[in-house]
Amino acid sequence: MVRVQVPATTANLGPGFDCLGMALKFYNIIEMAQVSSGLSIEVHGEGVQDITRDESNTVYRAAMHLFKQVGFVPAGLRIRLLNNIPVARGLGSSASAIVGGLVAANVLSGNKVSPRELLTMASQLEGHPDNVAPALLGGVIISAIVEGEVRYVKIDPPPGLKVVVVIPDFQLSTRAAREVLPQHVSLGDAVFNLGRAALLVAALQQGRLDLLATAMEDRLHQPYRASLVPGMKKVLAAARLAGARGVCLSGAGPSIIALADSNTELIARVMKDTFRESGIPARALVLEPSSIGARALEIKSRIS
Ligand SMILES: Nc1ncnc2c1ncn2[C@@H]1O[C@H](COP(=O)(O)OP(=O)(O)OP(=O)(O)O)[C@@H](O)[C@H]1O
Ligand SMILES: N[C@@H](CCO)C(=O)O
Numbered sequence: 001m002v003r004v005q006v007p008a009t010t011a012n013l014g015p016g017f018d019c020l021g022m023a024l025k026f027y028n029i030i031e032m033a034q035v036s037s038g039l040s041i042e043v044h045g046e047g048v049q050d051i052t053r054d055e056s057n058t059v060y061r062a063a064m065h066l067f068k069q070v071g072f073v074p075a076g077l078r079i080r081l082l083n084n085i086p087v088a089r090g091l092g093s094s095a096s097a098i099v100g101g102l103v104a105a106n107v108l109s110g111n112k113v114s115p116r117e118l119l120t121m122a123s124q125l126e127g128h129p130d131n132v133a134p135a136l137l138g139g140v141i142i143s144a145i146v147e148g149e150v151r152y153v154k155i156d157p158p159p160g161l162k163v164v165v166v167i168p169d170f171q172l173s174t175r176a177a178r179e180v181l182p183q184h185v186s187l188g189d190a191v192f193n194l195g196r197a198a199l200l201v202a203a204l205q206q207g208r209l210d211l212l213a214t215a216m217e218d219r220l221h222q223p224y225r226a227s228l229v230p231g232m233k234k235v236l237a238a239a240r241l242a243g244a245r246g247v248c249l250s251g252a253g254p255s256i257i258a259l260a261d262s263n264t265e266l267i268a269r270v271m272k273d274t275f276r277e278s279g280i281p282a283r284a285l286v287l288e289p290s291s292i293g294a295r296a297l298e299i300k301s302r303i304s
Contacts, residue, residue: 004032007134009096013042028082031104061101090254092251102121161261163257166258169280228304268284
């Protein structure tokens with residue numbers, strides 16, 4: 001049996017659409033064992049109502065993808081999912097399922113796939129690398145697809161940085177949140193994001209929290225997604241007023257994150273209250289970045 005711990009992730013960080021993401025100290029656990037026959041999937045915690053328990057399950061599909069690549073045919077599989085990461089809220093739940101399934105399957109089939117290949121596989125399954133890279137490797141990851149492979153650099157966020165995460169009480173699938181995006185953007189908007197994404201990476205590397213307010217601005221996806229997240233603009237503004245260093249939509253939304261080094265409880269309360277004023281109940285978590293990505297623990301025993 002193998003047990004894999006995978007962190008939640010927040011992608012984009014504002015301007016880094018599909019290429020920036022950060023791992024958070026907030027985890028899902030995926031347990032997988034080879035059994036004599038059949039497939040059984042147990043789901044606990046988040047997603048009990050939503051996550052399928054048959055061959056369409058994302059963890060199972062990722063595992064079978066890897067098994068096929070390495071020519072391993074499991075007799076049967078037992079999968080147990082202990083979920084903390086809320087589903088379809090912009091905190092990388094699908095990335096955690098894909099990375100967890102791949103890492104668990106790799107251990108069960110003799111660790112034939114390198115971390116680099118795992119990253120490329122995960123990115124292909126997810127469609128973009130920004131969540132799966134920090135889910136697998138931890139830290140803040142800057143990634144790009146180059147000739148089908150993921151090239152990346154990992155940086156550690158500044159010490160003491162906290163991530164206030166406010167999670168509205170409704171789901172928004174990544175697919176729906178991508179459908180509202182334009183296929184073409186203006187050169188002006190592209191340049192706006194390029195400058196900010198570059199500033200953001202430098203700011204995180206050099207601990208320049210004073211730059212985050214500007215460096216986390218975006219014109220490529222957030223303006224289009226505002227209509228899908230009632231209160232989004234007001235929550236972003238309220239968090240800034242309450243002392244957040246930088247604010248943005250988390251991944252495809254609907255969660256919103258604020259990066260801060262103080263006043264985190266106040267920022268969380270103000271963001272939640274502002275969502276509530278727009279008719280959206282929300283909960284808040286104050287998290288830290290995780291410098292560690294997916295971790296596997298193999299437990300050698302026979303399961304009947
Ligand atoms: N723990 C899990 N186990 C299996 N499948 C999961 C799990 N969590 C999420 N999924 C799958 O991922 C889907 C949600 O993925 P989606 O990309 O829409 O949201 P997200 O990954 O939470 O958000 P984002 O990509 O913006 O961070 C679910 O509908 C389900 O199919
Ligand atoms: N970069 C992705 C993250 C969500 O998977 C998006 O914003 O659609």
